[in-house]
Amino acid sequence: MQSSLKRANAPKTVTRFFRGILKRGDPMEIRTFVMTPYQSNCYLITHHGHAVVIDPGARDSRLEDVIMTSGLTVDAILLTHGHADHVGGVMAIKDMTGADAYMCNRDNRWLKRGSLPFLDHDVITDHDLEDGDTVHAAGLDFHVIGTPGHSEGGVSFLCGDVLFSGDTLFFQNVGRTDLPGGDSKTLYMSVKKLYGMLPDDTKVFPGHGKPTTIGHERTHNLFVRG
């Protein structure tokens, strides 16, 4: 088994306890691939020859080439939410690597062909995610933080001091809430929750646009300050 999902009965919140998992000099790498007409960020996280793919929005030969030429074992495909510009490449990566896909089932409505105009096939995921879960893959722990609002099943992933925030939190912006299942009050609460649980120096890799930090957003975000 390449990856595993641990569902603790215990604390449903992620705290500072999780910081510092990555030792200094531990060669974890994050590569960003910008995909789809919506410029979605797909992240390839590599660690000791193993990898995790977050939000493959489209079939992408650059990503496939890196996986092939580096001989990476992809342990898991993690999805921050179900919108087509984040899941359109899931089946291609599954076919290529055999990795399981993880997503919160509350976003299943988006996985059907045509849910958004450019999704031309059904997407199948393998594991449901809930707030408080931990996915262990590529020798790393990805802590699942429920961050609904942009979509009903939106989650963020915390790995060490790095947060993959999907379309919840962007550089000086937040995700749209006008698609079905979106809710601006819920999104606001989700961003506040991230501010409340994460220290300022947490790096944020969003679903669109450039990276930021929790501290920068706390003071400069145009929509939610902390």
Ligand SMILES: [Zn+2]
């Ligand atoms: Zn989205």
